[in-house]
Amino acid sequence: MESIAMTRQQLDGDKMIVNMGPSHPTTHGTLRIVLELEGETITKATPEMGYLHRGVEKLGESLSYQQFIPLTDRLNYCSSIMNNVGYATAVEKLLGIEIPKRAQQIRVLVSELARIADHLVCVGVNAVDIGAFTAFLYLFRQRETIYDLFEMAAGQRLHTSFTRIGGLYRDIPEGFVPLTERFLVECEASINEMENLLTHNPIWHDRTKGIGAISPEDAVNWGYTGPCLRAAGVPQDLRKAQPYLGYETYDFDIPVGTTGDVFDRYLVRTEEMRQSLRIIRQVLDRLEPGPVMVDDYKVALPPKEKVYTRMESLIHHFKLIMHGMEMPVGEVYSATEAANGELGFYLVSDGGKNPYRIRVRPPCLPIFSSFEDQVKGGLIADAVAVLGAMNIIAGELDR
Amino acid sequence: MIIEHIDAQLPGAVTDRHDFRGDQTIVIAKADLLAVVDLLHREGFQLLVDITAVDWPEREQRFDVVYHWLNLASQERLRVKVPVADGESVASLAGLFKTANWFEREVFDLFGIRFEGHPDLRRLLTWDDFQGHALRKDFPLDGGDVFCMEGCTAPYNNGERS
Numbered sequence: 001m002e003s004i005a006m007t008r009q010q011l012d013g014d015k016m017i018v019n020m021g022p023s024h025p026t027t028h029g030t031l032r033i034v035l036e037l038e039g040e041t042i043t044k045a046t047p048e049m050g051y052l053h054r055g056v057e058k059l060g061e062s063l064s065y066q067q068f069i070p071l072t073d074r075l076n077y078c079s080s081i082m083n084n085v086g087y088a089t090a091v092e093k094l095l096g097i098e099i100p101k102r103a104q105q106i107r108v109l110v111s112e113l114a115r116i117a118d119h120l121v122c123v124g125v126n127a128v129d130i131g132a133f134t135a136f137l138y139l140f141r142q143r144e145t146i147y148d149l150f151e152m153a154a155g156q157r158l159h160t161s162f163t164r165i166g167g168l169y170r171d172i173p174e175g176f177v178p179l180t181e182r183f184l185v186e187c188e189a190s191i192n193e194m195e196n197l198l199t200h201n202p203i204w205h206d207r208t209k210g211i212g213a214i215s216p217e218d219a220v221n222w223g224y225t226g227p228c229l230r231a232a233g234v235p236q237d238l239r240k241a242q243p244y245l246g247y248e249t250y251d252f253d254i255p256v257g258t259t260g261d262v263f264d265r266y267l268v269r270t271e272e273m274r275q276s277l278r279i280i281r282q283v284l285d286r287l288e289p290g291p292v293m294v295d296d297y298k299v300a301l302p303p304k305e306k307v308y309t310r311m312e313s314l315i316h317h318f319k320l321i322m323h324g325m326e327m328p329v330g331e332v333y334s335a336t337e338a339a340n341g342e343l344g345f346y347l348v349s350d351g352g353k354n355p356y357r358i359r360v361r362p363p364c365l366p367i368f369s370s371f372e373d374q375v376k377g378g379l380i381a382d383a384v385a386v387l388g389a390m391n392i393i394a395g396e397l398d399r
Numbered sequence: 400m401i402i403e404h405i406d407a408q409l410p411g412a413v414t415d416r417h418d419f420r421g422d423q424t425i426v427i428a429k430a431d432l433l434a435v436v437d438l439l440h441r442e443g444f445q446l447l448v449d450i451t452a453v454d455w456p457e458r459e460q461r462f463d464v465v466y467h468w469l470n471l472a473s474q475e476r477l478r479v480k481v482p483v484a485d486g487e488s489v490a491s492l493a494g495l496f497k498t499a500n501w502f503e504r505e506v507f508d509l510f511g512i513r514f515e516g517h518p519d520l521r522r523l524l525t526w527d528d529f530q531g532h533a534l535r536k537d538f539p540l541d542g543g544d545v546f547c548m549e550g551c552t553a554p555y556n557n558g559e560r561s
Contacts, residue, residue: 050524057509058533062540093420220445220471223498234471241474330419333467333478335448346465348453361449361467369501398524 014038018380022051028125029394033371033383040379045372052398060358064324065091065165068358073159075360075396078121079114079339081150081160083396088163089244090334090345094327095165097299102290103167104245109180109283110153110162111245111336112276116187117146118339118391119227119269126266126388127198130207135194142187149183152176165325166300167293177284184277191273198266208263212374212386219260222373223366226341228390231268232260238337250279262389299325324353333361340364340391362396401442401470401477408438424478432481433490440495444468444477447492450502452510454536461485462512466492488513491520509534 021032030051036044056075060068072087073080085107092099099107120143124136147157153172154160162169198204214224219232229236237254239247255271257264293300297316306313329351335344341363348357367390374390375383402425406413412435415426427435448467455461460482468477483489491514492499503514504523511532514520522529531538 050522050526053524055533058538058540096420218497221497223447223496223502225446225448236471331424331478332420332422333449333476342448344449344467346449346451346467357453359449359451359465361451365501365505366498369498373497 015043020383022048025129028388028392029397031368031392031394031397033387035380035383037380040381042375042378042380042383045375045383047368047371049368049394050398052394054399056399057358057360060355062354064353065327065355066324068355069163070159070161072360073161075362075399076118076338076340076343076393077158077395078393079118080158081110081114081154081162082118082336082338083343084160084163085111085245086334086336086338086343087345088165089336090332090347091165093334094330094332094347094349095299095325096328097166097294097296099167099294100291101246102171102288103292105283105287106153106168106172106292107163108245108247108250109172109280109287110150110160112279112283113146113149113180115276115339116273117143119273120146122339122388122391123194123266123269126262126385126391127204129384129388130204132198132201132204135197138190138193138197142183142190145179145183145186149176149179152179164293164300166296167291171292177287180280180284184281188274188277191270195270199270205263207381207385208266208389209261210259211262211378211382212260212265212389214260214370214374216260222370224341224370225363225366226337226339227265227268227272228260228367229341230254231257231264233258238335238342242335244336250282252276252279262385265389327351327353335361338363340393340396341367343396360396360399362399364390364392364397368392368397401439401444401475404442405435405438409434422478423476424480426480426482429481429483429487429489432479432492435479436492436495439468439477439479443470443472444475446471447496447498447502448476450492450499450506452506452512452534454510454534456536458482459484462510464489464506464512483512485511488515490515491517493517508532511535 016037018035018037020035022030032048034046035042056071059071069084072083075083120139124139128136150160151157153176154162214232216233219229233256235254235256240254252275255268257268301320302313302316307317327349329349331348333344333346335342343363344361346359347355350356374386402416402423412427412431413425414428417424446469448469451465453463453465462483464481464483466479481489489512491503501523503517504521506512507520508522508524509532
C-alpha cells in the first residue's frame, strides 16, 4: 500500500514506521494501524480497516428478514444477543407490531447479560494489553457463566440467534433463573475483586489517567455513543433517553465520567456492569409466565401441533416459509443501546420478501475514526491502551 | 417541529417529507444541503448518527444519500435524504462534523458517490484497486470477476455476471 506505508527515504530525520496489525495481539480482530514515530512519540497514525468485511449489508438484500438474524450474531460477537435484539426490534418497528411482555422481559434479561459479558471482555483485555493479567482471569470466569446461560437459552454460546421477528426462538428453560441468581452474586464479587486490583492501583492510574482524554463537544462531533461518550460527560443512554422494551420501568442509573480518558471509560464500564446486575435482578422479580412470540401467524410460525392438525395453520406455515412476511413499504431507523453504543438498523422496504436496503450503523466505527486524533502526540504504549478502551470489534466495524 | 423551522428559515428547501412509524424524513435538493445542515447544527442537532445511501437504479437521480441526525437535548431524530444522479457529487460535511469523514468514505467506497471538499476520499472497506462499488444494485452478489486473477472467469454463474 504505497498510500500509507512510506519508504525510508520519504521519512525525514529520525522518524520510524511501526506496523501494528493486521494480526497483532492488541487489535482483537483484524485491523491495521501504521504508526509514524519519532522516538517513542506518535506523530501520525493511519488506521486501515476492512479485513473482516463480509458484505453483510449486501447479503441482507438477498435474504429474507428472518434469515438475516444469524448475520447479526457476527457483528459484535462479544455480545451477539444484543445485535439479535436490536435487529428484531427494527423489523418489528417496520411491521408496527408489539411483542408479548414476557418476550420483552427476557430480551432485557439477555441483553443485560450480554452487556456485562461485553464490558468484562473490554475491561479485562484492556488491562491485559497494559500488562495487568490477573483481573482478566477473575472476569473471564463470569463470562463463562454468561455463555453457559446463553447456551441454555439459545443452544449456542456465541452465535446465539436467539430472537425471531415477533419474539424469541423459545422460552428460557428450567434452571435458567436459579443459575442467573447465583451468577448475580458471583459476578458482583468478581467485579469487586477486579476493582480491588485496578481502581486504586498506581500503575493502572499511570497507564490510564489522562490518556485518550476527550471533551464532550469533541466526543459528540466525532459521533461517539455508548460508554466512550458517557465517560466524556454526556449522559446519553438510549435505555433512558428513548426507552424501548420497557426499559423506562426499570430502576437504574447512568454512570457518567468527566474527562473521557481510558480510566474514566474503565470506571463507566465497571459501574454499568453493576447497573446491569440491578436490572437483571428486577427482571427476575417480575418475570411472569406467558407467550414469547406474537400471536399473529402472518409474522410468527404457528405451533407444530396446529400445523399438522389444522388446515389454516398449515397454509400460514407454507405462506410464511415460501413468501415471507407481508412487509409494508417504507423505511425505519431503529436504534438500541448496545454495549459499545448506539447500534442502529436502517431498513428500507419496497414491500418485497427481502429488505431493499439494510444498513447497520456500527457504534465503533465513528469511535475508531477518531483514533489518530486520540493518540497523536502520545507515546506508542498509550496507543494500545486507547485502542483497548475504545473496544473496537472488527466484526461490526467492517461488517 | 424542526421541519417547520427549516421551512420557515429556508422556504422551498424541503421538497418532500413523510412521517412513517414516527421517523421524520425530509428530502432536500443537494444544492440546499449545506444551508440545511448549518441550520440543523445551530438548532442542536449536533450528533450526526449515520450517513449511508440507497440505490434506485431505475430512477433518474439514482441515489439517495441518507443522513440521520439526533438532537441530544430534545432526543428528536431527523432523517435527511438528498437525491443524486450517478456521477454527481455531494458537498462533504467533514468540515462541520468530524464523524462524516469515514462515513462519507464508506459511501464513496460502496456506492461510488463522490463528496466535494472531503479531505481524504479513499476507499474504506475494500482495497484501493477494487473495481466497482459493492452496494450498487447492479454489482453481482458473488462479486463477479472482481475476485479473480487475470485470465480467469468468475467461479459462479459459468463466468457470467448475475
